[in-house]
Amino acid sequence: MSRVKYYIVDVFAEAKYTGNQLAVFINAGGLKPEQMQAIARETNYSETTFILSEQVESGGYNVKIFTPSQEIPFAGHPTLGTAYILQQEIINQSIEEVILNLKVGQIPVKIDASNSDNKYLWMQQKIPTFGKILAVDAIAEVLHLRLDEIDANYPIQEVSTGLPFIIVPLKNLESLKRIKVNLDKCNDLIKYTEAKSILVFCPETYYPENDLNVRVFCHYLGIPEDPATGSANGCLAGYLVEYSYFGKSEINLRVEQGYEINRPSLILLKASQTSASEGIEVNVGGKVIMVAKGEFL
Numbered sequence: 001m002s003r004v005k006y007y008i009v010d011v012f013a014e015a016k017y018t019g020n021q022l023a024v025f026i027n028a029g030g031l032k033p034e035q036m037q038a039i040a041r042e043t044n045y046s047e048t049t050f051i052l053s054e055q056v057e058s059g060g061y062n063v064k065i066f067t068p069s070q071e072i073p074f075a076g077h078p079t080l081g082t083a084y085i086l087q088q089e090i091i092n093q094s095i096e097e098v099i100l101n102l103k104v105g106q107i108p109v110k111i112d113a114s115n116s117d118n119k120y121l122w123m124q125q126k127i128p129t130f131g132k133i134l135a136v137d138a139i140a141e142v143l144h145l146r147l148d149e150i151d152a153n154y155p156i157q158e159v160s161t162g163l164p165f166i167i168v169p170l171k172n173l174e175s176l177k178r179i180k181v182n183l184d185k186c187n188d189l190i191k192y193t194e195a196k197s198i199l200v201f202c203p204e205t206y207y208p209e210n211d212l213n214v215r216v217f218c219h220y221l222g223i224p225e226d227p228a229t230g231s232a233n234g235c236l237a238g239y240l241v242e243y244s245y246f247g248k249s250e251i252n253l254r255v256e257q258g259y260e261i262n263r264p265s266l267i268l269l270k271a272s273q274t275s276a277s278e279g280i281e282v283n284v285g286g287k288v289i290m291v292a293k294g295e296f297l
Contacts, residue, residue, distance in 0.1 A: 002030065003295045003296065003297055004025050004026075004027070004028055004031065004039075004295065004296045005025070005026050005027065005293070005294075005295050006023050006024060006025045006026070006293065006294060006295070006296060007023070007024045007026075007085050007089065007290060007292070007293045008021065008022070008023050008024075008290075008291050008292040008293070009021075009022050009024065009081045009084060009085065009288050009289060009290050009291060010022075010288070010289045010291055011077035011078075011080050011081040011084075011228060011230075011286060011287075011288050012077055012080075012228035012230070012257075012265040012266055012267050012286035012287070013228075013265065013266075013286075013287055013288070013289050014264075014266055014287060015289070016289055016291055017291070018258075018263060018264050018265060019077075019227065019228050019258070019263065019264075019265045019266075019286070019287075019289070020045075020046060020077040020226065020227045020228035020229070020258070020263065020265060021045045021046070022045060022047060022048070022049065022077060022078055022081035022082075023039075023043040023045055023048045023049070024048075024049050024050075024051065024078075024081060024082050024085045025039065025048070025049070025050045025051065025296070026051045026054070026085070026089070026090065027051070027052075027053065027054060028050035028051060028052055028064075029052035029053050029062075031050065033064075033071065036048075036050050036064060036066055036071075037066055037070070037071070039066075039296060040066035040067065040068055041068045041069075044068055045068075046067060046068075046077075046218070046221075046223045046226050046227075047065055047066065047067055047072075047075050047077070047078040048065075048066050048078075049063055049064065049065050049066075049078045049081070049082045050063065050064045050066070051063055051082060051085070051086065051090070052064065054090050057101060058101065058106070059099055059106070060098075060099030060100055060101040060106050061086055061090075061098070061099070061100055061101060062101045063082055063100045063101065063102055064102075064103075065078045065102065065103075067218075067221040067222050067223060068221075068222040068223070069221060069222035070221065070222075071103075072103075072163060072221065073102060073103035073104040073162060073163060074102055074103065074104035074107070074125075074126075074161075074162030074163045074231055075163060075229075075230065075231045076123065076125075076229060076230015076231040076232070076233065076234060076284055077228055077229065077230045077286075079100055079102070079107055079109060079123050079230065080109060080121045080123060080230060080284075080285075080286060080288055081288050082100060083098040083100060083109035083111070083121055083123070084111075084121060084288035084290075086098050086100075087111055088290070095111060096110060096111060097109065097110050097111065098111065102162075104126060104162035104163075105126065105162075107123055107124070107125070107126075107162075108123070108124055109121055109122065109123045110122045110123075110124075119287065119288075120268065120285050120286065120287055121285060121286065121287070121288060122268075122270075122283050122284070122285040123230065123283065123284055123285075124281070124282070124283050125161035125162060125231070125234040125282045125283070125284060126160075126161045126162045126282075127161070127238075127278070127279035127280060127281070127282070128159055128160065128161045128234070128235060128237075128238025128239070128242070128279065128280055128282060129159070129160050129161075130157060130158070130159055130238075130239075130242060131157065131158030131159065131160065131164065131193075131194055131195070132157070132158045132193060132194070133155045133156065133157045134156045134157065134158070134166060134189075134193070135156075136150050136152065136156060138185075138189055139156050139166070139168055139189075139198075141182060141185045142181060142182055142185045142186045142189055142198070143168070143179045143180075143181060143182075143198075143200065144178070144179065144180045144181075144182060145170075145175060145178075145179065149170055149171060149172075149175040150168065150169065150170060150171070151169040151170060151171050153169075154169045154243050154245065155243070156168050156169070157239065158193060158194055158195040159195075159235035159236075159238055159239050160194070160195070160235060161231065161234040161235055161238060161282055162231060162234075163197075163231045163232075164193075164194045164195035164196075164197075164235070165195050165197050165198065165199045165216070165231070165232045165235045165236075166193065166195045166197070166198045166199070167199050167201070167235060167236055167239045168198060168199065168200040168201070169201060169202070169245075170200055170201065170202040171202060172202055172203075172204050173202055173204035173205065173206075173213055174204075175202065176200055176201075176202045176204075176213060176215060177260060179200060179215060179217075181198075181217050181219065181224075183219060186198075186217075186219060187220075190220060196218070196220035196221065197216065197217060197218040197220060197221060197223075197232065198216070198217045198218075199214060199215070199216045199229070199232040199233070199235065199236055200214070200215050200216075200217075201213065201214045201215075201236060201255075205256055206256060206259055207256065209254060210254045210255065210256045210266070211253040211254050211255065212236075212253060212255045212256070213255075213256050213257070213259070214229075214232075214233065214236065214255055214256070214257040214267075215257065215260060216229040216232045216257065225260070225261050226257075226258075227257060227258030227261055227263030227264075227265050228257050228258055228263070228265030228267060228286070229257065229267075230267065230284045230286070233255055233257070233267045233269060233284055234269075234282045234284045236255075236269070237251065237253075237269040237270070237271035237280075237282045237283075237284065238271060238280045238282050240253075240269075240271065241271045241272065241273055241280050242280065249272060249273040250271070250272040250273070251269060251270065251271050251272070252269070252270050253268070253269040253270075254266060254267075254268060255267040255268070255269055265286075266286060266287075267284060267285075267286050268284070268285035268286060269282075269283075269284060269285075270282075270283040270284075270285070271283065
């Protein structure tokens with residue numbers, strides 16, 4: 001394998017060494033999929049991305065995303081982090097939008113350049129789809145929770161904006177902090193679901209300026225707990241609008257994640273019901289901070 005240049009960024013981060021880590025490799029088109037997978041295992045971040053070429057194809061840049069165990073069609077923080085590297089290191093000029101060609105399709109990322117030192121990047125995710133509603137007792141067993149700790153006013157449901165998640169509403173932060181995943185029960189559950197990962201949320205937060213607290217568990221993908229999950233939070237945004245969680249058909253929220261594993265993250269959510277036929281528009285935003293660069297030999 002020839003030398004391949006990489007960057008490490010923290011995504012959904014308000015400061016260095018917070019948020020979700022991402023390794024981004026550029027000019028990686030010469031790598032075979034098995035080499036990309038081996039590199040993703042070596043970095044051992046929740047995801048690693050590979051920009052195949054600096055050349056634009058069909059208006060976007062071809063990108064592959066790998067977890068430590070497999071390639072996936074879409075993920076949120078890798079999309080934002082990769083768009084940041086494209087803008088900063090390859091395009092190298094101020095632009096308003098970068099398009100990524102992913103397995104799930106084209107994902108546009110808008111770059112807020114109003115403050116060059118404090119940029120937010122926003123991705124518009126695919127229209128959410130709503131799948132199977134799951135039994136409360138089954139999820140309670142998976143998460144080691146009592147039945148009364150789950151908010152019965154809302155369903156436990158599979159939702160996808162390109163990568164499906166099981167969305168679980170809890171009543172309070174104390175319950176969310178105590179979650180311990182029963183892997184045997186979890187593996188039994190996901191045999192019968194399209195979604196293999198779980199997002200759990202509650203309306204209590206560590207900081208009053210935030211609206212929700214979230215935890216995401218992705219053991220199936222080789223990620224026991226993810227510190228900041230843009231794809232899952234996009235699913236959550238669609239869910240919140242679909243069920244009028246805040247009593248309205250439009251949301252603009254601050255979501256905290258990763259506090260329980262010492263990687264505090266901030267994810268911004270905007271979503272609205274456009275029309276019954278068009279579905280729910282979902283946008284997920286956050287900051288990206290560069291922390292390292294180098295070469296794989």
